[in-house]
Amino acid sequence: MNDTTRDLLPEGLEDRLPQATAAATRITRAIMDVMDAHGYDRVQPPSIEFEQSLASRMAGIQSRRMFRFVDPASLRMMALRSDVTPQVGRIAATRMAAQARPLRLCYNGQVLTIKGDGLDPVRERLQLGAELIGSDSVAAAAEVVAVAVEALAAAGAQGISVDFTMPDLIEDLASGPLPLSPEARDAVRVALDSKDAGALTAAGGQAYLPLLYATGPLDSAIERLSALDVGGVLDDRIAALRLIAARVGDAARLTLDPTERHGFEYQSWFGFTIFADGLRGYVGRGGTYRILGPAGDAPEPATGFSLYPDPLIAALAAQEAPRPLLFLPLGHEAAVAAALRAEWRTVAALSDSDDAAALGCTHQLVDGVIQGV
Known part of the structure; x- marks a missing residue:
């Protein structure tokens, strides 16, 4: 079976x-x-x-x-x-x-x-x-x-793009300028994860609503993040994001989801x-x-x-196009083949029935001359 x-x-x-x-x-x-x-x-x-x-x-x-x-x-x-x-x-x-x-x-x-x-x-x-x-x-x-x-x-x-985030931002804000109880912090995190303004308000996180909109292209998102009134707590973070963005330059599109x-x-x-x-x-x-x-x-x-x-x-x-592959017939000279392998991938025939095209070769050695298959 x-x-x-x-x-x-x-x-x-x-x-x-x-x-x-x-x-x-x-x-x-x-x-x-x-x-x-x-x-x-x-x-x-x-x-x-x-x-x-x-x-x-x-x-x-x-x-x-x-x-x-x-x-x-x-x-x-x-x-x-x-x-x-x-x-x-x-x-x-x-x-x-x-x-x-x-x-x-x-x-x-x-x-x-x-x-x-x-x-x-x-x-x-x-x-x-x-x-x-x-x-x-x-x-x-x-x-x-x-x-x-x-x-x-x-x-x-x-078209590389990089999305920045601040993993400990909520913890820092909740422990400082925008205080939350441990229970409320969990609910606020969940609401922010799901981008749910209603759930965020219901969890007591009204002050965190601006974070939902501080997303998108980095420059504009930073401006919206800067408008969040937290007594300058975000100033160092925003300055850091700008410095990182300057190092990347035009090599990638930059966005922010804090x-x-x-x-x-x-x-x-x-x-x-x-x-x-x-x-x-x-x-x-x-x-x-x-x-x-x-x-x-x-x-x-x-x-x-x-x-x-x-x-x-x-x-x-x-x-990708097929990689060049050179077919070596029976009786080819080993020294010639060794020299060719400096520039070519080669496949050597093992019998008279070996066929260059069937073996996926793009070229073949015929009487010492390389020809297309």
């Missing part, structure tokens, strides 16, 4: 075939080259770690999203990583703790979650990123945003999401955060970004 399901992949997982793999390799190299050019050294953490290490390094990491199992050697719970950022934090806080700060590290690798995000069923994604350990200053944030945009542009992304929280669970004062024309969903996230060190040590500030280029890979792979 045939098993018709033996070759199926689980939901949210897929093979990457040659054309897409070639695009993925090129895009990964382009992104990594930009990060390397800015002084970010690559690290390569393992794909599996103890669950406690992955889940406790940063606030907001959800271990329930990870595939977990018991390690037969240590009998401790292990997990497949759902995010590389905590692993880089572990490396920085332990094996590279004595290195001078700010410490610039970058990475790439696959991440896996138990289920997809929202309506997106994908459970395995390529993640590339850079972390600037030891600083969450305005200068650090400006550098990280600029590097992320430059990396995506080098990879082939078009109360956006989804995906920024472990960010502190600044966060951002990156989009690109023609690609569904976001292609990157980043911001400032804290790395939790050994017990008793103060958390270490950091700034970074993660890019998820799978949609870009799919889009560019579909547009």
